Amino acid sequence: MKDVLENIEDQFEMFQVLDENGEIVNEDWKPDLSDDDLKELMRRMTYTRVLDQRSIALNRQGRLGFYAPTAGQEASQLASHFALTKEDYLLPAYRDVPQLIWQGLPLYQAFLFSKGHYAGNQMPEDVHALSPQIIIGAQYTQTAGVALGLKKRGKQAVAVTYTGDGGTSQGDFYEGINFAGAYSAPAIFFVQNNQFAISVPVNMQTNAKTLAQKGVAAGIASFRVDGMDVFAVYAATKKARERAVNGEGPTLIETETYRYGPHTMAGDDPTRYRTEDMTNEWEKKDPLIRFRKYLNDKGIWSEDEENQVIENAKADIKKAIKEADNYPKQKVTDLIGNMFEELPHNLQEQMEEYKEKESK
Template sequence: MAQVLPDERELRRVIGDGDTIADGEVEGLGEQELVDLYRSMVVLRTYDERSVVYHRQGRIGTYAIFWNHEAMQAGSVYALDRDDWVFPSYRESAIGLLRGMPVETVLSWWRGHPSGWWNPLDYNVASICVPIGTHVPHAVGLAWGKKLRGEKTVAVAYFGDGATSEGAFHEGANFAGVMKAPAILFCNNNQWAISTPVSAQTAAETLADKAVGYGMPGVRVDGGDVLAVYEATREAVERARAGDGPTFIEALSYRAAPHATADDPSAYIDMERVEEERQNECLGRYARYLWRIGVLTDELEEQIRGEALQAMKDGIAAAEAEPSADPELVFRHAYVNPPPSLSEDLAELKRVLGNE
């Protein structure tokens, strides 16, 4: 019977603190792989920080910040094969970049432009899911379908702590357990669902405890430790490919930025705690580790950051060069026989946009 393994109540960690906690090691990761992981994190961090600036400049719309979530995203994707599927929520909006998706595609999504929607088959990355948890059954269904076809593909659904209270999460997790679907339910427990703390979200001691009820292993990992996330995900992938079914991964972190650009967390969060978390953020932790083991140099750091920044500059230029979308697109596929009020709405939209 699957269970929360006794040692998994403790958070898994690999990266030490450079002082009293020693660094561990992950089998199979050589220097090149460690640098690749670092590059992935820098790409995501640069995307995130530039996006906040672009939002302030009015160049993208409301944006869900994922600062300090990079280790969870990069570490888990790195444990997948290219054929495996990724089902992101809005918090993982830029995860497709790790699969070669152009920066302008994701920026266009945040600009509300149709060119921000990609064909999922191009990257094995599903559309960004904004409704909380509804993509969990999608990911599990895809994983089960692949299993029925005799393929070895794994699907990962990313969602937050708040999503674990949703019906769709329950349905997906239950289905995954019963069907032994090769799925990974990856929960970014950043301890907040907008202004709701995790203590008000659930009476369970840990979110990983929920896995017991679905008959799957629940693993707890330090979400700020990219190597621990990688290792935990790799084990879940191996289990799934071996036919042993799904895994629930609870990656514990702390939301060190507002929920989104429209949010002011100072109204509900302890900003001192946020500051503490920011001091221990995941990219800096990994960079210090790489310095300790002699992998990172000033030149390499500069080169990787420079490339990521240039990609962002090129990406926003390309997104802004897209011709304006046809406002009729919003209405065209909604009804076979559109009600008259819709043409009034369209006329109003065109008037507002100034292209009557």
């Protein structure tokens, strides 16, 4: 039995296309992307890195509420999203606001979500997505249901979700992938293995050698991907999407990555559980650095272009946070009114009480 387990684990080798030096090491899986596509992907990654830096600063100023840093995970998040279509349905976790923004959520609404305002959870009609899930792993069972709905309606679309390595320790993770596998639902399940579930390292969460292998028990296709490699993530996602819309069932993709910042800005101190040497090693694998090297070698990206993206991002963020700051404040009556279509008697009384207070 030990030999069987080791044989399975050994099959989940790391899938890589673009190495840390920005060189192609797997020509067969190099994505067929135009120069304009490559530049757009780099633009999104650069923009998102700036958004992360500014969001951390805004949080420290008290202008944002809950915020989970994303630096280091841009390839995992944005290269995967780049392989999707507008018709695909996104079910993000709380760290996956960047994908929502590129899916079409206005930036000011993303800031309202961070502030805890209900308007930050109201997706525009043309944005196929749910608001970020705070409950760890819950989006996996939701994704299985959404994917089955897409299948029953005959849609050529997939449901896509993300969780961290800690999410694989939740029951919802197993229930979601098992249900999707049993019904051959068109779903893509991402596990962004950033090495720590808050402060708990992966090797203390599970005895499994990889997280991708957890898909074997559910009978679904699984990949283990270099999550700092934009090409590997894009290629794996595109393949998973093709399988899903062709009726071949769901896919589990483990992207091995790293978050440079804390788990969230709510008091987490990563220096208490991570070494400086570990962070330095992962910084050498930075997804922006290796992708920039590749684009520079092709002669299609320059420092001036990147600086322009940075300035545009700063301007957009300044405008969006001002809009979020000036948005009508959330009232207690808003919270009560949003809970039910028809208020029960006890809440009707509270509604009238707070309406009177708010009118003064």
